[in-house]
């Protein structure tokens with residue numbers, strides 16, 4: 001595993017009490033926004049992804065980072081020349097506060113409809129973390145989100161020329177969802193994937209694989225890994241950008257343009273990393 005992945009793992013596994021400051025610093029680390037491909041832009045922080053898919057009929061935003069990052073996300077969207085008021089839909093990857101804590105503020109500014117799986121929307125609407133979540137002791141309440149709607153697995157969210165498909169990928173959380181769409185540039189169409197977290201993680205004192213409140217977590221994450229592995233995938237952005245080498249690919253952007261982000265093996269690698277992570281978690285949790 002790469003150092004960045006290990007650091008992120010330490011932050012995730014360490015939980016909020018032990019490493020809230022380190023985690024938050026990483027999650028809100030500054031990052032200039034940039035084009036990824038065609039109508040798709042990276043508007044997240046250096047540590048947490050947020051993706052803007054634009055169209056003349058309005059925009060779709062996936063995730064916002066934590067509440068502490070929402071002003072950055074909004075500034076990024078404006079810096080690219082787009083209006084926050086033109087965001088029609090905000091889609092959620094998963095319901096943890098480091099990815100969704102800023103949704104309430106951006107929803108308020110945009111008036112957008114917020115879409116996620118039923119389990120995700122239940123958390124967003126109330127702001128209360130899901131008690132079934134193996135990371136529950138590390139989770140904090142979020143500002144409740146207005147104007148939410150639950151989507152079905154496989155539902156296609158349409159907006160003018162945009163069509164974004166929901167793929168439920170639970171396991172990391174009960175509500176985790178990955179999203180796919182297409183973006184074209186110079187006549188070339190790419191199959192875009194926003195892959196949500198697939199990491200098997202539990203807070204201190206909790207078990208991922210033996211969690212009576214979410215007994216299907218292991219089965220779910222195994223199925224979700226297979227789902228992401230099976231996606232048509234030219235350009236991958238993962239919920240944590242460094243889990244899928246986004247910064248290594250971005251480093252090649254000056255030389256290769258946005259083609260630098262194309263890696264047709266990226267979803268397979270992401271799935272393989274998640275499978276290795278799961279195996280490690282299961283081994284650790286099998287110890288007496």
Ligand SMILES: [Zn+2]
Nearest residue numbers: 094096172197
């Ligand atoms: Zn998470």
